[in-house]
Amino acid sequence: MENFIVSARKYRPATFETVVGQQHITGTLKNAIRNNQLAQAFLFCGPRGVGKTTCARILAKTINCSNPGADMEACASCDNCLSFQNGHSFNIHELDAASNNSVEDIRSLIEQVRIPPQSGKFKIYIIDEVHMLSQSAFNAFLKTLEEPPAYAIFILATTEKHKILPTILSRCQIFDFNRIQVEDISGHLAKIAGRESIAYEPDGLHIIAQKADGGLRDALSMFDQIASYSGKNITYKAVIDNLNILDYDYFFKLTDNLTAGRVSETLLLFDEVLNNGFDGNNFINGLASHFRNLLVGKDPATLRLLEVSNNIRQKYMEQARQTELSFLLTALNLANQCDLNYKSSKNQRLQVELALIKMCHIRNVVHLAQHPSSALQPATDAAQDKKKTELSAVNQAPAAPYKEPAATAAPVAQEPPAIPHMPAPRDEPPRQAPAEPASPQGSIRIGLPVKDQVIPSLIPSLTDLERVANGEEDGPKKVTGDARQPFTYETLLELWNKYAERLKADGKINVFTLMTTNAPVLKTPEHIVVLTENKIQEHLLQDESVELLNYLRNGLQNFGIEISHEQTERKQVKRLYTNTEKYAYLAAKNPKLEEMRRRFNLDVIP
The missing domain is CATH 1.20.272.10 (Zinc Finger, Delta Prime; domain 3)
Structure with a gap:
C-alpha cells in the first residue's frame, strides 16, 4: 500500500504563481528579484497556515535558480532547483527556532554563515517560529543580522510578531500575510478535488473554507478528513455532520x-x-x-x-x-x-x-408603538373603569399655562414645593425665559423633537421587551408625535422623582444621585435643563437620556419635550477653622493680642 501524503504537503505551492491569496507578497518579491534589490533580512509574519514558510522556500529557490523565467519563477530544471526539490541543497538551511532557541544554536548558525556558498549566488537561512528565540539568542543574532556577508540572506517567519525585539524588526523588511479569503480557499479546494477525482458540492467546500478561518492548511486538513468520512463525496450534509457545525x-x-x-x-x-x-x-x-x-x-x-x-x-x-x-x-x-x-x-x-x-415579542412592542390606543390583550372591566376615571380626572384638571414675564417687572424665582429626595437649590435661576431662548453655551443636546419622525422606525428598548415578555402588555399609554399637552412644573417634579426612585430600585445609584441633587430647570414650556458638575455626570445623563425622555413624554403627554444639560461650578464648601487659624486671624487684626499672650505666657489650644 502506498504511503498517503496529506493534501497540505502534496499540493504545497512550488512557485509564486501557485501561492493562494497572497498576491501582494508574491508580486513584491518577484519585483525585488527582477530589480536585484534583495534585502539582507526578511520577516514573514501572519496567522498560521497562510503560506509564510512556503513563500520563504519559494523565494530561496528562486534566488539561486540559474535560469529564472521572464516572470521571475524558478525553472525547476537546473541543478540548484533539483537539489532543493530533493532536499540536498547546501545553500538553503532551515532552522526551527521552537526547538533550537538557545544561544549555542545561534552561534552555530553564525559559524555556518562565514562559509561562502559552493554553488549558486546566495546562502539562505530560513528561521521558522523566530519569536521562540530566547533574549540572549536574539542579542547574539543582532550583529550578524545587521551586517551579514554579501552572499547571506535571512528569512524569518513568525505567527507572533509582537514577541520579537524591536531591534530585530528594525533590521528586516517586514511582510504581513493576510488571512486567505473564503472564496480563494473554496476555489483551491475545488481544484484539488478535481485532481483527486473527488465529488463535491460547492456549499460543502464553502463551509470548510469558513471553518478554516483564513488558514489554507487547516482547510486542507478538514478536506482530507471529510473526503475519507464521506467516501470521496463531499456534500453539505457530510461537512456539517463531520465538523459538528450548526446547519x-x-x-x-x-x-x-x-x-x-x-x-x-x-x-x-x-x-x-x-x-x-x-x-x-x-x-x-x-x-x-x-x-x-x-x-x-x-x-x-x-x-x-x-x-x-x-x-x-x-x-x-x-x-x-x-x-x-x-x-x-x-x-x-x-x-x-x-x-x-x-x-x-x-x-x-x-x-x-x-x-x-x-x-x-419584538413585533408586539413595535405594534404597541405604532398603535398606542390598541392593547394586545383586553384588560379587565375593573381595570378599564379605573383607567377611564383617571383619564377623566386628568382631563378635567386644567393645566397652568406658561406665562411670559412682564417687561417692567423683574422675574421672581418661585421655589418648588418640598418633595422627598428633591431639595430645591438656593441659587436657582428664574424658570421663565423669553419665548425664543438660545441654547446654553457648552450644553450638549441629548433630546430633540421627534414630531416629524416616523414611529415604526423606533427600536424597542429592552425594558419594553421585558414588560411584554412578562405579560404586562397594558402598560402606560404611548403618546404620538403630535401630542403637545401643556404641563406644570409640579407635575414635572413628581414624574422626575418617580423615575429617580425607579432608578434607585434598579441599582443605578449614580444616576439617582444626579437626578435628586439638583432640581430640573424649566427654561421654556418644553425645554428642561439639568445642572451637572462634571463630565462624569454628563455621560451618566447621556446614557439615561433615551429612557428618561420616553418616560417624561409619555407621562406628560407631550412629545415636544427636550432635555439638555448645563455645567455649573461646584459650590465652595465652608470648612471649620482650627483654634490656631482663628488666633492667627485675630492676631493679624489686633497685634496687641500677641503681646498679651507672651506677657501672660499663654498657649493656644490646637
Whole structure:
C-alpha cells in the first residue's frame, strides 16, 4: 500500500504563481528579484497556515535558480532547483527556532554563515517560529543580522510578531500575510478535488473554507478528513455532520419562528439543537451572526460582505426582505446581552431561552408603538373603569399655562414645593425665559423633537421587551408625535422623582444621585435643563437620556419635550477653622493680642 501524503504537503505551492491569496507578497518579491534589490533580512509574519514558510522556500529557490523565467519563477530544471526539490541543497538551511532557541544554536548558525556558498549566488537561512528565540539568542543574532556577508540572506517567519525585539524588526523588511479569503480557499479546494477525482458540492467546500478561518492548511486538513468520512463525496450534509457545525436551516427556521412570535416552536427548536450536542453559547453567537448577515443582505451595496455560497446568499436575501430592520437591530442587541451574561449565569440554558422569548415579542412592542390606543390583550372591566376615571380626572384638571414675564417687572424665582429626595437649590435661576431662548453655551443636546419622525422606525428598548415578555402588555399609554399637552412644573417634579426612585430600585445609584441633587430647570414650556458638575455626570445623563425622555413624554403627554444639560461650578464648601487659624486671624487684626499672650505666657489650644 502506498504511503498517503496529506493534501497540505502534496499540493504545497512550488512557485509564486501557485501561492493562494497572497498576491501582494508574491508580486513584491518577484519585483525585488527582477530589480536585484534583495534585502539582507526578511520577516514573514501572519496567522498560521497562510503560506509564510512556503513563500520563504519559494523565494530561496528562486534566488539561486540559474535560469529564472521572464516572470521571475524558478525553472525547476537546473541543478540548484533539483537539489532543493530533493532536499540536498547546501545553500538553503532551515532552522526551527521552537526547538533550537538557545544561544549555542545561534552561534552555530553564525559559524555556518562565514562559509561562502559552493554553488549558486546566495546562502539562505530560513528561521521558522523566530519569536521562540530566547533574549540572549536574539542579542547574539543582532550583529550578524545587521551586517551579514554579501552572499547571506535571512528569512524569518513568525505567527507572533509582537514577541520579537524591536531591534530585530528594525533590521528586516517586514511582510504581513493576510488571512486567505473564503472564496480563494473554496476555489483551491475545488481544484484539488478535481485532481483527486473527488465529488463535491460547492456549499460543502464553502463551509470548510469558513471553518478554516483564513488558514489554507487547516482547510486542507478538514478536506482530507471529510473526503475519507464521506467516501470521496463531499456534500453539505457530510461537512456539517463531520465538523459538528450548526446547519444554516436551523437559523432560517428559527428566524421565521421569532418574527411570527411562535414561542413554543422556538423553544422546541432550541431544545433540538442542545440534544444534537451543540453548546448554547455557540448557538447564540451563531444566531447573532445570522442576524448580522440578514442586516448585510438588506442593502445590495453590502452583499459582498456575505461570505457564503451563492445558494445560501439567495436565502439570506429572501429572508432579509421579509424581516424588518427594527427586529434585526433589537434581536442583535438581545443576542449580544445574552452572550455577555452567558458565562456568568448559573442557569445558562435559561439565559438563552429568555433571550429567545424576548425576541418573539419584538413585533408586539413595535405594534404597541405604532398603535398606542390598541392593547394586545383586553384588560379587565375593573381595570378599564379605573383607567377611564383617571383619564377623566386628568382631563378635567386644567393645566397652568406658561406665562411670559412682564417687561417692567423683574422675574421672581418661585421655589418648588418640598418633595422627598428633591431639595430645591438656593441659587436657582428664574424658570421663565423669553419665548425664543438660545441654547446654553457648552450644553450638549441629548433630546430633540421627534414630531416629524416616523414611529415604526423606533427600536424597542429592552425594558419594553421585558414588560411584554412578562405579560404586562397594558402598560402606560404611548403618546404620538403630535401630542403637545401643556404641563406644570409640579407635575414635572413628581414624574422626575418617580423615575429617580425607579432608578434607585434598579441599582443605578449614580444616576439617582444626579437626578435628586439638583432640581430640573424649566427654561421654556418644553425645554428642561439639568445642572451637572462634571463630565462624569454628563455621560451618566447621556446614557439615561433615551429612557428618561420616553418616560417624561409619555407621562406628560407631550412629545415636544427636550432635555439638555448645563455645567455649573461646584459650590465652595465652608470648612471649620482650627483654634490656631482663628488666633492667627485675630492676631493679624489686633497685634496687641500677641503681646498679651507672651506677657501672660499663654498657649493656644490646637
